[in-house]
Amino acid sequence: MAIIEIQNLRKTFRSGDVDVHALAGVDLRVKKGEFLAVVGKSGSGKSTLFHVLGGLTPPTSGTVKIDGKELTAMDETGRTRLRRESVGFVFQKYNLLPTLTVRDNLEIARDISGVKGPWGAQFLDVIRILGIEEKMERKPRQLSGGEQQRVAIARAIVNQPAILLADEPTGNLDTENSDLVLGLLQHLNKKFGQTVLMITHDPEAAAFADRTVQMRDGLLHSA
């Protein structure tokens, strides 16, 4: 069963007089519970794919189905709901809210989704696996990059999204922390069946995934 189904997806940017075809007819199917890596050179369109899949920007044409929802037809309200209900983001820069503690960074994500009450057993498990249970009352600036990225992962899956999207999640980390974070993504994927789509330009990082696809000039090729 496919949780992501993309057919002939195009995204065209107009810059000046020229059209930039960042995505030039992408086809992709991602199974539920899969850990997929998208690799490719700089400028090949990886982030653009990430943004479209996450509902951060509308596609120009094609069909994109995420968890059964057709994305091409969505307006901004629909995309907001998609972000709230179906996807979790992990960015290269961790993008935690700097004024809030770790706990509150996780809570605000729940609040936005309208989730109340105490954390479930599974999420407490996630926090333990990520090794951040001792850091709950810290502010982001009191954490290392690796720790911040682990908090960002926890935040991304706190509402159990259909897919976890990660764009260069280890781009700012040293090898040791990269391996730790990638190992954790793999662990979460195996243990909880969390679907993960990770973008990276690093083949070593891609090795943690079940499957790797390559992006070249706005098109996907199986690696």
Place this chain on the structure above:
Amino acid sequence: MVYKLVYENLKHRPVRTLLSALAIGLGVTMMLTLVGLGEGMMEDQATRARGVGADLVVRAPGSSVVGMGSLSMNQRILDYVRSQPHVVLATPIGVHSTGGVSSIMGVNFEEFSAMGGGFKFREGGKFADQGEVIIDDLYAREKHLKVGSKLNTMNRDWRVAGVFASGKLGRVMIPLTLLQELASANAKITMIYVKLDDSSQTQAVIDGLKKQLPEYPIYAMEELIKQFSVSNLPELKAFIGVVVALSVLFGFLVVFLAMYTAVLERTREIGILKALGAGPGYVLGILLRETVLLAVIGSAAGILMSYGTRWLISTFIPASFVQAIVYSWWPIAAAITLGSAVLGVLYPALKAAKQDALDSLSYD
């Protein structure tokens, strides 16, 4: 949870938060001080009028109720008033304005004393026929005067003969005949205070007087005191209107600026919230709550500061101005402030709500 974010946001920029709240509060203070002055001055006038101890007062035709008046009434009226039944004492009073809110009052010392049970002198005593004044303690405090001090008014120097407890109509008093002479207003007075042998006859006496003196405003004391109300001061009302408008403008600008910079500086945070699935309403709600909190803190600060202005006034210019604390205006001033603050945040908040999540996230 949102409240935590709102609180942390405000705490994150403590100086901006404090200054914004103070600036918002300034508008509240302006409104409360002005309204308080209106009420306070009216209450003070009422207290001082009551302090005379009369049953009724006859004023000059066409004179304003709340103003102090001038030397415009013919003294002959006095004999007529005195001839009325039940009148035990009728004393003429002359008022001469010495600029601004200050005036000098001419009295027949013995009569005036007899009516209200006498002056309570803190220091010294009665004035001499020439060259001496008596002043009340507030005036003494404001002008740093005591018995023996020199005081210049009506183009001459006076010696302070006595300082009496305030609440006796005037703050600076000299003999009436002397005032008439200096003001070149021979046999002219401003009003007549009348004491009756039986207070229950007040209305009957007024009715009797009105037959002969139809143009003269004649008030029972309690009726006069009721007239000392801000609603009888149309100029003050207009002035309050201006100050309210200024406060609204001020609150609007302060909040607009503060929240606009806040939104600009938080583009990234707003982007993060949007990526997490926050809709325009959620972002709007955060900024709105922040603004309401600012307005509430500002209003509280403004109320506190209005006690400050009252302290300043009662310490340095107690004779010229009296500021009351008008509780009923607290919610009004706060509501006006809240309204202007919400207007001020509208544009910044809408800008934030419409912000594209991607714009700010791809900043780096």
